[in-house]
Amino acid sequence: MNYREVSQDIINELGNTLRNINTEEVEQLIDKIQKAEKVFFVGVGRVLLSLKSIAKRFAHLGINCYIVGEITEPAITEKDLLIVGSGSGETAFPLIIAKKAKQFNATVAHIGANPQSSMREYADLFIKIPVSTKLQLPGEIPSIQPMTSLFEQSLLLLGDTIALMIIKDKDIDMHALWQYHANLE
Template sequence: MTIYKNLVNTVIQENLETLLAVDPKQIQNLISEIKQAKTIQLYGMGRMQLSVRGFAMRLKHMGFDSYVVYDTTTPCIGKGDLLIVHCAVTNAELNVIQLAKNAGAKIVLLTAHPENKHGQYADLCVRVPGQIFGTNTEIHSIQPMSTLLEQSLFLFTDIITLMLMKECNISLEKMKNKHTNLEGLPGDFA
């Protein structure tokens, strides 16, 4: 049990260090971009897509018109729209970024590496410095590969959700009313 507790403390500390390293100005700029967008499309691959889907859902619950890139109901993107990309280090992500930019959308990257080619296309880079490659510009992690960044982005977007709720005066009740009612929760079958 001691090993478990030590690992819990280490993982939480890694996430805390990563989240506290994010520039508050970049956070406020992200919130402004979200509030101004006609539609918001989110993109991430693999485990990064878990945070993408979670954030898209919360944005929808708050009343924003949000989609996950490549889902069957995702519309075309263009002027006035926003693409938010999680991680932004692969050629696949670069392709999506370039296509969205060519269509006239604004681009926001949530990434540990705003200095890469992807960042050249971005209107805003929010540096979330969780480990991807193990470089000296990232918060080091005992966890494998990009696990720390994946976790941190999930937490980061949940915190952005809370900030948007406060800034846009969105109540929990309003969000609950936009949540699916097809889950069959106890009491729904009266």
């Protein structure tokens, strides 16, 4: 295989995955993001890297975002939203954090691939990215990529899609977003 073939295969997988995400679930998540006082993110590994990118982009839109465990993380309350990224919905740390968030009556949104996971006990909203997980469950969209790369890539693109939907919905001037960009560079 050559670069063009492999990159096109990845693009095709991403397109297929993003087309199969439920629009209504995404719109419900956007509504919860816009109503939340603060938005928290939790995940592990490469999923966490995607979530950090999403949090940064949302911060550019003026949304108060925090990564669970960061030194500047404030207290979560009933006015807040926790976004959990976990393909399998079985990863221990996000499960513990989701349970804790519910103890403070926060809203929990789970972005994952497994609607029957342990996370459903804590999630108020589930957004399905219909791809293969580490559990290799029936009905999952397979990927030619290693491990759960397609999930992490799709998660990042979902976050950017949500950001652009918010920009369009609020008719935000793209140039004005630079006021939220880091300037100690």
